[in-house]
Amino acid sequence: MPTLTINGIEVQVEKGTTVLEAARFLGIPIPTLCHDDGLVPYGACRLCLVEVSNGRKQTLQASCCLPAEDGLKVLTHSARVERARRLLVEMYVAVCPSSKRIQDMASAMGVRQVRYQAKHETCIQCGLCVRTCEQQMMAGAIGFSGRGLNRSVSRPFDMTSELCRQCGACLYVCPVCESRCQGPQAESTLCNGCLNISTVCFQSYDNAMCFLEPCHACEIGGPFRADVQVKPRSKDFTRIGEK
């Protein structure tokens, strides 16, 4: 039973537990895009990285693939970790600007602008669909093909696979499929950034109930702030409102 320290809290976990699982056991939220409890860790998104010191040097490591060891000292939200995560999630937003989950994550981490050109890809290659198909659905109908820039999720020979039962699990786990809500200034603001901006619908339909699915920000943020407006600085920069 290895004993490790996470953010100063000592925790004893069973052998074979990963640091991510140990942290979640303590209730410390670590953001991930490629992790799922039922699947073998993959370590693709790197968002779960934590600062680990084993006596001598402090390194950033992906916690989903890091087995808990005796005497490990882990910091899950140090300044260095946060900085690295913000950079990563900023790049993810640039790769897939349409994904709600990524945008929510970015806003929650305090990303205020995206400095990279939007790529509008449809896949971040987290491997969730491939692993779900293989490990949970026992089908193995989809897989990666190619390498480097040409790597993509595909079916063999791009033909309908007889192994595919069309269960839809790949769509269900995909972090990119769900589009961001098309609120005001969907192009220039991050989803969840409505915490800081005024919405149009709220003013025009005074007391009517909103049937749109509330985004994360609406749920935690409550009433919208009418005093803050978004002013995009330039075309290249995606920027959301500042106080």
Added chain:
Amino acid sequence: MPQVEMEKVEPLLEQFEDQRINLIPILQEVQDTYRYLPQEVLKRISRKLRVPLTEVYQVATFYRCFSLVPRGKHVVQVCLGTACHVRGAPRVLDRMLRDLKLAGPGTTPDLQFTVETVRCIGCCGLAPVARVDNANTHPHLTQAKVGGLLKKYQEKAEAPKAAKPDEASHAKA
């Protein structure tokens, strides 16, 4: 796509145990036999080794030594590494493509040659360099030498038949 001779596969698969670690050696043998990886053969390998077809496909598309479309009898790899590049490899490549009447790196319609570009093959002192069939390295290439190089392999390839006169003369010109 030509008809696949499936009978060649079975004796080939017999040489290996049915384990997933043998996937790449088998694919290499198939690539050597057919000069590409036919779809039917990949499906057969997947069944025999009990490896999902997606995984076989993943490996087959990952490595550059495997090809899913037929390759030529001779694979000419033109090095475009830094040293070769500065010593004129792009011009050598252009000349080669022009002689073989190819628009870009690829295979000639008669399946004699496949032209590929590679990064560095590790003999920068011989730049610019091309390697044929993963074995014969041709050093210090110039545009003038390209014709002779191709002709050498063309003749070997077409030994029983007469070499195509128009292509040979075109190479010399």
